[in-house]
Amino acid sequence: xxxxxxxxxxxxxxxxxxxxxxxxxxxxxxxxxxxxxxxxxxxxxxxxxxxxxxxxxxxxxxxxxxxxxxxxxxxxxxxxxxxxxxxxxxxxxxxxxxxxxxxxxxxxxxxxxxxxxxxxxxxxxxxxxxxxxxxxxxxxxxxxxxxxxxxxxxxxxxxxxxxxxxxxxxxxxxxxxxxxxxxxxxxxxxxxxxxxxxxxxxxxxxxxxxxxxxxxxxxxxxxxxxxxxxxxxxxxxxxxxxxxxxxxxxxxxxxxxxxxxxxxxxxxxxxxxxxxxxxxxxxxxxxxxxxxxxxxxxxxxxxxxxxxxxxxxxxxxxxxxxxxxxxxxxxxxxxxxxxxxxxxxxxxxxxxxxxxxxxxxxxxxxxxxxxxxxxxxxxxxxxxxxxxxxxxxxxxxxxxxxxxxxxxxxxxxxxxxx
Amino acid sequence: xxxxxxxxxxxxxxxxxxxxxxxxxxxxxxxxxxxxxxxxxxxxxxxxxxxxxxxxxxxxxxxxxxxxxxxxxxxxxxxxxxxxxxxxxxxxxxxxxxxxxxxxxxxxxxxxxxxxxxxxxxxxxxxxxxxxxxxxxxxxxxxxxxxxxxxxxxxxxxxxxxxxxxxxxxxxxxxxxxxxxxxxxxxxxxxxxxxxxxxxxxxxxxxxxxxxxxxxxxxxxxxxxxxxxxxxxxxxxxxxxxxxxxxxxxxxxxxxxxxxxx
Numbered sequence: 001x002x003x004x005x006x007x008x009x010x011x012x013x014x015x016x017x018x019x020x021x022x023x024x025x026x027x028x029x030x031x032x033x034x035x036x037x038x039x040x041x042x043x044x045x046x047x048x049x050x051x052x053x054x055x056x057x058x059x060x061x062x063x064x065x066x067x068x069x070x071x072x073x074x075x076x077x078x079x080x081x082x083x084x085x086x087x088x089x090x091x092x093x094x095x096x097x098x099x100x101x102x103x104x105x106x107x108x109x110x111x112x113x114x115x116x117x118x119x120x121x122x123x124x125x126x127x128x129x130x131x132x133x134x135x136x137x138x139x140x141x142x143x144x145x146x147x148x149x150x151x152x153x154x155x156x157x158x159x160x161x162x163x164x165x166x167x168x169x170x171x172x173x174x175x176x177x178x179x180x181x182x183x184x185x186x187x188x189x190x191x192x193x194x195x196x197x198x199x200x201x202x203x204x205x206x207x208x209x210x211x212x213x214x215x216x217x218x219x220x221x222x223x224x225x226x227x228x229x230x231x232x233x234x235x236x237x238x239x240x241x242x243x244x245x246x247x248x249x250x251x252x253x254x255x256x257x258x259x260x261x262x263x264x265x266x267x268x269x270x271x272x273x274x275x276x277x278x279x280x281x282x283x284x285x286x287x288x289x290x291x292x293x294x295x296x297x298x299x300x301x302x303x304x305x306x307x308x309x310x311x312x313x314x315x316x317x318x319x320x321x322x323x324x325x326x327x328x329x330x331x332x333x334x335x336x337x338x339x340x341x342x343x344x345x346x347x348x349x350x351x352x353x354x355x356x357x358x359x360x361x362x363x364x365x366x367x368x369x370x371x372x373x374x375x376x377x378x379x380x381x382x383x384x385x386x387x388x389x390x391x392x393x394x395x396x397x398x399x400x401x402x403x404x405x406x407x408x409x410x411x412x413x414x415x416x417x418x
Numbered sequence: 419x420x421x422x423x424x425x426x427x428x429x430x431x432x433x434x435x436x437x438x439x440x441x442x443x444x445x446x447x448x449x450x451x452x453x454x455x456x457x458x459x460x461x462x463x464x465x466x467x468x469x470x471x472x473x474x475x476x477x478x479x480x481x482x483x484x485x486x487x488x489x490x491x492x493x494x495x496x497x498x499x500x501x502x503x504x505x506x507x508x509x510x511x512x513x514x515x516x517x518x519x520x521x522x523x524x525x526x527x528x529x530x531x532x533x534x535x536x537x538x539x540x541x542x543x544x545x546x547x548x549x550x551x552x553x554x555x556x557x558x559x560x561x562x563x564x565x566x567x568x569x570x571x572x573x574x575x576x577x578x579x580x581x582x583x584x585x586x587x588x589x590x591x592x593x594x595x596x597x598x599x600x601x602x603x604x605x606x607x608x609x610x611x612x613x614x615x616x617x618x619x620x621x622x623x624x625x626x627x628x629x630x631x632x633x634x635x636x637x638x639x640x641x642x643x644x645x646x647x648x649x650x651x652x653x654x655x656x657x658x659x660x661x662x663x664x665x666x667x668x669x670x671x672x673x674x675x676x677x678x679x680x
Contacts, residue, residue: 231486301523305586307484309536309593310513319539320525 058391061179117192147384191384202367209276218287254346270351290332438492462642516590522582524574536593560588580611
C-alpha cells in the first residue's frame with residue numbers, strides 16, 4: 001500500500017470495508033427519505049380522514065315533518081302584502097312563530113316546539129311567500145330540527161332524548177338530507193340556519209382585492225428591480241427590506257392596516273376592501289421574491305437575442321422575459337394567495353372577527369372570511385357547531401386545493417422548454 | 419505595433435473604429451484598437467481566449483451597454499456616423515448592425531415568429547402577406563427554407579443545433595441589416611453544421627458586411643478576406659487574410675498561427 005507505484009488493491013479488506021460502508025450510507029439515506037415521505041403522507045391522510053369524518057355530517061341536517069293547519073289557526077294577513085318588500089316583517093308580526101310552535105306541540109306531543117329549531121318558522125315564512133295558497137289549507141312542512149335533535153338523530157343518543165328521537169323516527173317524521181342553507185346563509189347563532197356562504201363570499205372578495213393590488217405591484221417591482229434598477233447601495237437596501245417584509249409576522253401587518261387604512265384613511269371597517277389591502281401588503285413581498293427568481297432564471301441569451309435584432313428594453317421585458325417568467329411568477333403568486341386565504345391574525349385587527357349575520361353585498365360591507373369563521377364557530381357553545389366547524393374546514397381546504405390545482409395547471413400551460 | 423493602411427485598400431469602410439478602448443470597471447479589456455470594416459468583405463477576428471475579440475465585436479453594436487460598468491472610449495463610426503453619439507438611437511443601430519451569438523439562441527416561439535420578430539417590432543411589414551415574403555426570403559438566404567417550410571409553426575428550439583444557428587442568422591437577416599456580427603457562430607456546432615454555416619457566410623458576402631469572431635484559424639482562413647489578430651486586448655496585426663496566414667509581419671502573429679500558443 002505504501003508503495004506509490006503499486007496498483008490499487010481493490011480486494012484489500014480495508015477497501016472492501018469502505019465499499020460496504022458506502023453502500024450502507026446509501027441505504028440509510030434512502031430509508032430516511034422514504035420515512036419522511038411516508039410520515040407526511042400519514043399525517044395528510046389522518047387529517048383528511050378526521051376532517052371528512054367529522055365534517056361530512058355538517059353538510060346534512062335533520063328535518064322534522066310538522067303538519068300545520070292554517071284553517072284551524074289562521075294567519076291573519078292581507079295576501080296583497082305578501083309581495084311587499086316588508087313582507088317578512090308583516091308575517092312575523094302576524095304571529096307565525098307562535099302558530100308554528102303550537103303546531104309542533106300538537107303534532108309532536110309535549111315539548112314538541114323544543115324539538116324544532118327556533119328559526120323553523122322562517123322556513124315556513126319563505127314557503128308561504130313562494131306559495132300563498134298554503135295559507136288556505138293544511139300541509140306538512142319539513143322543519144329544521146333543533147341542534148340537539150339533529151345531533152341525536154345523526155349520532156344516536158341515550159336516555160329520554162334517545163327515546164324521543166327513536167319515537168320520531170318510528171313515526172317517520174325525521175329525515176336527514178343535504179342542507180342547502182349551509183351554502184346560502186351567513187353566520188347565525190342557531191346551527192340550523194348558520195351557513196358558510198357569507199364567509200366564503202367574504203374570502204373570495206378579500207382575496208380578489210388582495211390579488212388585484214399585490215400581483216401587478218409585485219410583478220412590476222420585481223421587473224424593475226431585476227431589469228432596470230442599477231446595482232447600488234439603494235437597491236441592495238430595497239432588496240433586504242423586501243426579504244425582511246416577507247418574514248414579518250402577519251399580525252404586524254394587521255396593526256399597520258388598522259393604523260393606516262382604518263384610522264388614517266378612514267376606510268370601511270371589517271370589509272373585504274380593508275382585509276384585501278392588508279393581505280396585499282402581506283403577500284406582495286412574497287410575489288416580489290418569487291417573481292425575481294423567475295425573472296432571474298430566464299436565460300440571458302434570450303435577452304441578447306432580442307436586443308440583437310433591435311428590441312428596446314421594454315420590448316425585451318414584455319415580449320420575452322415576462323412570458324418566460326410567467327409560470328414561475330404565477331406559481332409564486334398563487335402560493336402567496338393561498339397563504340393569504342388561510343390567514344386569520346391580521347384580519348382580527350381590522351374587525352373581521354365580528355359576528356356578521358348577513359352575506360356581504362360588496363367590497364365595503366362588513367364581512368368575515370373562512371378561517372375566521374372556523375375560529376368563531378370552534379368557540380361556540382352549541383354542540384351543533386362542532387360539525388359546522390369541520391364542514392367549514394372542508395370548504396376552506398377545497399378552495400385551497402383548487403387554487404393549488406390552478407397553479408399547477410397554469411404552470412404546465414405556460415411552461416416552455418428550450 | 420505599427421500598421422500600414424495602404425495594403426488594406428478599403429476606400430469607403432462600412433464601419434470605422436479609431437482608438438477604441440473598452441473598460442469593465444477598472445479592468446481594461448481593449449486597448450486603443452483602430453480597424454476598418456469593408457462593405458463587401460468578411461472580416462475575421464482571431465486570437466487566443468480572453469484576448470478581447472468578442473468584447474470588441476460587442477462594442478460595434480453597443481451590446482456592451484447591457485453590461486454594468488462597461489465603458490467605451492474612442493470613436494466607432496457606421497457610415498461616418500458616430501454610434502456612441504447621444505443622437506444615435508441604440509435600437510435602430512442594432513437593427514442596422516445585427517448579431518449572431520456563440521450559442522444558438524432562438525426564442526422559444528415558432529420558427530415563423532422567430533424570423534418575423536424583428537420585422538414586427540420595427541414595423542417593416544405592411545401585412546401578413548408582406549411578412550410571409552420577408553420570412554421566406556430570410557429563411558431562403560439562411561439556407562433553411564427547404565428544411566423548415568412545412569413546419570414553420572413548430573418551435574424554433576425543436577431544431578438541431580446547426581439549424582438553430584441558421585435560424586438565428588435568418589432572424590438577423592430578416593430586418594435587413596447592413597452589418598452582421600457573428601460571435602463564434604460555429605463553436606457549439608459539429609463539423610457538418612459548421613461547413614453549412616461557412617457556406618452560408620460565403621453566400622451572404624457582398625450582401626452584408628460580415629464580421630466574424632472565431633477560435634478556429636482554419637475557419638478564418640476559409641471564410642474571410644480580412645483578418646485581425648488580437649492578443650491581450652490589443653490589435654497586433656490586421657491585413658488581408660492571405661497575408662496574415664502566409665506572411666505574418668508580427669512575431670506574435672506567427673507564433674499564434676503556427677500553434678505555439680492559443
